[in-house]
Amino acid sequence: MATTDRRQRERSAQRDLIVASARSLAEQEGWEAVTTRRLATEIEYSQPVIYKHFASLDALVEAVALEGFAELAAAIHHARVDVGDADADPVGVVAHAYVDWAAANPSLYDAMFIRATGLHFGAEETPPQLTDGYAELLAATSVIAGDRDPDVLAEVLWAALHGLVLLDRGGRLRAAHRRARVEAVAALLAG
The missing domain is CATH 1.10.10.60 (Homeodomain-like)
Structure with a gap:
């Protein structure tokens, strides 16, 4: 043995x-x-x-992506639960953590969202590394949802942040306004 x-x-x-x-x-x-x-x-x-x-280079990229999803989920979780200010905007805190993490890990972010993988969101076989990160976004949007669907808000938040990350990385947005854009997304979702 x-x-x-x-x-x-x-x-x-x-x-x-x-x-x-x-x-x-x-x-x-x-x-x-x-x-x-x-x-x-x-x-x-x-x-x-x-x-x-x-079996392939794509399978290797998928393994790297899974590590990235776990790290992103942890970063968002820590930002969300470690907020010292009770009046802090939970969506803003999570949004900044997401964008900051993506900016610090561009190649890993590419493996997660740009490169082809067999990873699927919202399916029975979705790995926990993917669902954990989404759960953190959902936890933040649930606080502000009121009578709105928190899942829809989480999806909109995710889509907006992903778009900001890619546009910012591509040099299509003014770099000096990154934080303001993230805060605007959070404010729009908060209503």
């Missing part, structure tokens, strides 16, 4: 190294630089070892 456990730990460590290396390479040089050949060179494994863990 000990040999089986050791092999499983080694296999898990290999997988973690592949994911971490893909993420690091994407952060440094962009997703275009992430190939199985380049990863094999970086981590000193053969390409077949990578394919033992991931």
